[in-house]
Amino acid sequence: MLDVTDRHCRYFLRQIAPGLHLYTEMISAAAVVHGDRSRLLAFDPAEHPVAVQLAGNEPAQLAAASRIAADFGYDEINLNVGCPSDRVQDGRLGACLMAEPERVADCVAAMQAAVAVPVTVKTRIGIDDRDDFDFLAGFVAPVAQAGCGTFIVHARKAILQGLSPHQNRTVPPLRHDRVHRLKREFPQLRIVVNGGIASLDEIEAQLEAVDGVMLGRKAAEDPWFLASVQARFLDASPGPAATDRAAVVRAMHAYLQREQGRGVRPHQVTRHMLGLYRGLPGARGWRRFLAEQACRDGASPELLLWSLAQVTGAGKHIADFTPVSS
Numbered sequence: 001m002l003d004v005t006d007r008h009c010r011y012f013l014r015q016i017a018p019g020l021h022l023y024t025e026m027i028s029a030a031a032v033v034h035g036d037r038s039r040l041l042a043f044d045p046a047e048h049p050v051a052v053q054l055a056g057n058e059p060a061q062l063a064a065a066s067r068i069a070a071d072f073g074y075d076e077i078n079l080n081v082g083c084p085s086d087r088v089q090d091g092r093l094g095a096c097l098m099a100e101p102e103r104v105a106d107c108v109a110a111m112q113a114a115v116a117v118p119v120t121v122k123t124r125i126g127i128d129d130r131d132d133f134d135f136l137a138g139f140v141a142p143v144a145q146a147g148c149g150t151f152i153v154h155a156r157k158a159i160l161q162g163l164s165p166h167q168n169r170t171v172p173p174l175r176h177d178r179v180h181r182l183k184r185e186f187p188q189l190r191i192v193v194n195g196g197i198a199s200l201d202e203i204e205a206q207l208e209a210v211d212g213v214m215l216g217r218k219a220a221e222d223p224w225f226l227a228s229v230q231a232r233f234l235d236a237s238p239g240p241a242a243t244d245r246a247a248v249v250r251a252m253h254a255y256l257q258r259e260q261g262r263g264v265r266p267h268q269v270t271r272h273m274l275g276l277y278r279g280l281p282g283a284r285g286w287r288r289f290l291a292e293q294a295c296r297d298g299a300s301p302e303l304l305l306w307s308l309a310q311v312t313g314a315g316k317h318i319a320d321f322t323p324v325s326s
């Protein structure tokens, strides 16, 4: 998710749930090829398994970007065919590519020929008035033929004119049934459903019909929910879910100390953690203290431990707090 799942966010989510499959923000293939690769692609080994999501429409450029990303160690290369923003459409990227299945197939074939890791596609169930099942199947079939074995499907169509990206995540109705049918008609493909899924029971119900579930906003807004996802559904072999939120905060304190040495500002890390105590007493204090203090000049990693004290009532008081590194 753009401006959400950067490397700090992913590291944080990994502390909560070791079995998650994480995705980067959408990154332009052109930027990967021509821009500052380290800034765009660097990640912590703890993030594995992690997929990079690319936006592009030129097979050769996407192949080059995929190769670079694979060399950085990404476990999967995902192509965005779902973003409806005007800027993305102006570049003929994202959701509007659903209208050009042969082009997407050429892109996937070139990408898959360039890397050994899987190339996957994230898409929608349709665009504008091209929203029947045959249109979706007519997109998926050639792209699968070109080498894509996994489709992540946001179960809403995209309206390409007149709706903002935000509206495009809320206004078109969810049609999970379409994604279920896709799995029935293409049983050999791995089909992952996305869109509006926010409870353990919903995840369980979806897994009756498809191979996987992708969570977007729920993970960002209520990250601790992922601990219960880990406990109920995910492979525990990389390690169990974090036992409590405080352990996650302490791990992030150590991370922030490390990252600050590389010029990262506390706010860049802590902004992803504001929802950690969602629904618990003290959540507001946590959120407010962390948000205010992290933006101050010279804010230090210690502010995480102080914020923790706000929710645990561990005896530290805001009045005693010196937010600035000595």
Ligand SMILES: Cc1cc2nc3c(=O)[nH]c(=O)nc-3n(C[C@H](O)[C@H](O)[C@H](O)COP(=O)(O)O)c2cc1C
Binding pocket: 001, 002, 003, 004, 025, 026, 053, 080, 082, 083, 122, 154, 169, 194, 195, 196, 197, 214, 215, 216, 217, 218
């Ligand atoms: C702030 C924000 C940024 C997003 N950025 C991306 C993106 O970069 N790539 C992408 O495929 N989807 C992106 N999405 C869409 C989500 O991945 C997801 O498809 C959508 O929010 C529906 O799932 P959800 O109801 O679980 O959030 C973004 C969503 C939000 C809220």
